[in-house]
Amino acid sequence: MQLALDATLTNVQTSERSSSELEDIDALVRTYRPRLLRFVTFSIGDADLAESITQDCFLKAYNGRASFRGDCAVNTWLTSIAMNLIRDQQRLQKFRFWRQARATAIDVNEAANFLPSKECSAESRVLIKEQTKHVQAALANLSVNQRSIFLMRFGQDMELAEIAAAIHMPLNTVKTHLHRALKSVRAQVGGIR
Amino acid sequence: MKSSIHLVHLSDDQILNTLSGDVSAGVAAHLANCSICSRRVAEAEAPIASFKAVTLAWSERRSATLPLQPPAAPPLAWHRRAVMAATATAALLVGISVPLVRNEAPSAPVVTSPATATPSSTAEVATVSTPALTAAMQHKIPEAPAAVETAQTKPQDEQIARDNQMLQNIDRALDNSVESPADTYELQPISSQGPARERAKTLEN
Incomplete structure (x- = not known):
């Protein structure tokens, strides 16, 4: 009984904390934008478009903060808003998705330069670049659902149940998509192991 | 029991499931005791970890260069509505007064x-x-x-x-009739009784 009461109190506190987190838009953007930008960028393959979608996502989140019930993490909530915006974008540009987007896709070589130099040697940096390139290439060949779920799991660090709730998909379907995505990524990077 | 865990190594599917976070108790127990399978999981995880690190570094850098654009607060929306209402009223007043x-x-x-x-x-x-x-x-x-x-x-x-x-x-x-340059040539406006008509009448006669 006491445990149940504690759990309820913790949930209420978490919900209040999350709601107050949404009130400070600057802090919200500062905390969540890098991860959200990465999620959107690699979901659509266009860095410029991703920026505007991310911005829209924060606007929507801020304007609709009253509807946030606090039953999931803010990160999960933001990701599901971003996911809806990505889907809208996909509906608009169904056929030129990923194809034209590659013009403004991120350059992994350039991105790898942002890695802290203290953390890795020159050799490992080259290996990291290669691995990243292969994962990026594998992502481009995944289906939309597989890519989104992969990015939610490994980019946003969301649990499988959270992903299922965010994209309104049965848990087993999420598992299947993720399994296939991982298989494809593994096949792509297999040559460099 | 312990030896049976070590006998059969994890399949590729089990390793993929482990990566995805769907780990059964048996697989977890095996991984705890089998260095070969642990290494295989780590090897499979490495490219994803690299991807995470590189892309996060990129997005953090990119995000830092973007401006923090706070969205329009609700009072602003109310203010905008009020301005629109005032404009409409003013237009209505002008429309009535004209x-x-x-x-x-x-x-x-x-x-x-x-x-x-x-x-x-x-x-x-x-x-x-x-x-x-x-x-x-x-x-x-x-x-x-x-x-x-x-x-x-x-x-x-x-x-x-x-x-x-x-x-x-x-x-x-x-x-006032202003003197026209055409007057110097004594030009006359074309009348129904022009020379051509006169000539035609003469021919008819």
Whole structure:
């Protein structure tokens, strides 16, 4: 009984904390934008478009903060808003998705330069670049659902149940998509192991 | 039991499930005791970890260069609505006041000299439109006190008279026949009794 009461109190506190987190838009953007930008960028393959979608996502989140019930993490909530915006974008540009987007896709070589130099040697940096390139290439060949779920799991660090709730998909379907995505990524990077 | 765990290594599917976070108790127990399988999982995880690190470094850098654009707060939306309502009201008032001023225009004093009565189209237009225009421009209020009204109407009448005079002068200037360069050649307007017709009549006869 006491445990149940504690759990309820913790949930209420978490919900209040999350709601107050949404009130400070600057802090919200500062905390969540890098991860959200990465999620959107690699979901659509266009860095410029991703920026505007991310911005829209924060606007929507801020304007609709009253509807946030606090039953999931803010990160999960933001990701599901971003996911809806990505889907809208996909509906608009169904056929030129990923194809034209590659013009403004991120350059992994350039991105790898942002890695802290203290953390890795020159050799490992080259290996990291290669691995990243292969994962990026594998992502481009995944289906939309597989890519989104992969990015939610490994980019946003969301649990499988959270992903299922965010994209309104049965848990087993999420598992299947993720399994296939991982298989494809593994096949792509297999040559460099 | 322990030896049976070590006997069979994890399959590729089990490793993928482990990566995805779907780890059963048996697989977890095996991984805890089997260095080979642990290494395989780590090897499978490495490219994803690299991807995570590189892309996060990129997005953090990119995000830092973007401006923090706070969204429009709800009071602003209310303010925008109020501005729109005020604009609509102002447009409505202007829309109502313009026909009122037009209706009032004929009752405004029109000063016309006898010369104005001449059938000149320009003068006619000026007589009709000038008082209305002047009244509109001077924002004449019908409810204004009589003293102010008389004070205002005097210069107004003078102005109207001056305008009418000016328009008449223009009319007169336009009516005056100015010597044309064509006159030096004694050109005549083509009439029905032109030389060609005369010649044709002669031939007929």
